[in-house]
Amino acid sequence: MKNILILGGTRFFGKRLVERLLEDGHEVTIATRGNTPDPFGDRVERLVLDRENKESLAQAVADGRVWEVVYDNICYSPQAAQDACDVFQGKVKRYILTSSLSVYDPSSHRNQEKDVNPYIYPITMGGKDDFSYAEGKRLAEAVFFQKADFPVCAVRFPIVLGEDDYTERLEFHIRRIQSGTPIGMPNLSAKLALIDSEEAASFLGWLRTQRVEGPINACSQGDVKLSDIIGWIEKETGRKAIIQRESAKENASPFGVPESWTMDTSKAERLGYSFKPIRSWVPALIKQLSQQENV
Template sequence: MKKVLVLGGTRFFGKRLVELLLQDQDSEVTILTRGLTEDSFGEHVTRLAADRTDEAALEQAVGDTVWDIVYDNICYTPDEAAAAVRIWAGRAKRYILTSSLSVYDPQPEALAETDFDPWHYPLKSGGKTDISYQEGKRQAEAVLLQTADFPVAAVRFPIVLGTDDYTRRLHFHIEHVLAGRPVGIPNPQAEISFIRSDEAADFLHWLGREGSAVTGPVNACSDGTLTIGGVISIIEQITGRTAIVQSEAAETDQSPFGIGASWFMDTAKARSAGFSFLSLSEWFTELVSSLTHSLRQDQ
């Protein structure tokens, strides 16, 4: 039996990943969280409780078990990555880090994995209060890929969307349009990548099984892009309301998608390894429609 550990598996795409793993008859699934969020997995998983930022507690929780796969959805800093390198030295056969599109700076062309090179990025220490989210993810990749004695894949996801998105980023736009509130968008023509939460889970699951030869950074997003203005147009069509778009707005009205320049990824590496991504155009409008219906019922 494969021993699989998931750090951060009680909500959003982490929860969906655990649900997929539980369908694998050859896997024993363990989840590690702080123990603050209930889950619906019953007796089908083993649970470990520890604060990810407490290295001693984390090491005690995972013990001496040798894990076939460690999925790390909650590593945000070089200090956390360095702790993982120490804790799982000789104890992980494969390590899959959830990284981010944020490691890249925006550019007009599709971003390939080579546009940020974690193998030659200067290492530094730091926690969440010391560095930005972007730098934290860059450093997490760099520390793991440069110093770990186990194979590492770093999955670069864009913004993940779904009915289960606890950050409610797409919800924000629909709610603002329905309420007639302004939405701050500095560049409506900027293109962006997205991935749906179930697709993100599918990719992580595939990477741990069929994609086991993939190491290093790998981009993962739905096929196609949308402009931020295009997102708003779809919301207008579904809601029947006209959006109030402003180049500048109060912080509470600033779009979570309000990027100043295009920011989207090329997925040739993952596709050449055998993964087929969903088409963004086929699911985005359906998701907006589903969320709009739900939000209107809540009003």
């Protein structure tokens, strides 16, 4: 039984991760602002904190416990990373940071971990409002790998999808195709890496048992063209999509990348993890969500 802390664990793949850890018999503590209810009842301990406030973070974990693992799903800035390095010094045996495909620029090749090296990336300090999401994640990684005195692994996830995706990115496309509303996509031929929320949680849970440090890519096996996604939605809705290369901001697709945005997962595969094929679950999810939209 391990003593595990999850910073942000009340929704989406964080929620699924908590369930997996509880099923495996671990003692789980979730730390959030306390604004989102969770279904865990008395199976978890709860800490209320402001992740962007160092004093709040320090007070929340000031009871002297040493955590076997800390999962950090809500770090978006170099300052938040530095705060964690200071607060958890001597208090954690392993730290797993949720990072993002966004640390890479869209590219014609599959991005490898070495393409953005956080061990040498120049650090500029600031809060999450001082940087774009992508730069905030790059800088957070850099701080952890250059400043932390504990082992850190940063999981670079692509867009995570699932029926529990509170951002409803797939539903955006389904609803617009159903209603005949235009969708802005500059490049239908662009390929996109994806992962579903169940596997994102599974990978995080598996990573707890590994000794790997540094950044690690995690996404479904293979990739899909945006035209494939649109085609699957058209099939399920029986409607033709109206795609515009240039569009008003409110019509812009959350998948609307100018060129392919994919990752190489050789590092994870060498460690023994086998990702699900992307085509084994995306069409099925689109079918499920399309049926729900018709209810």
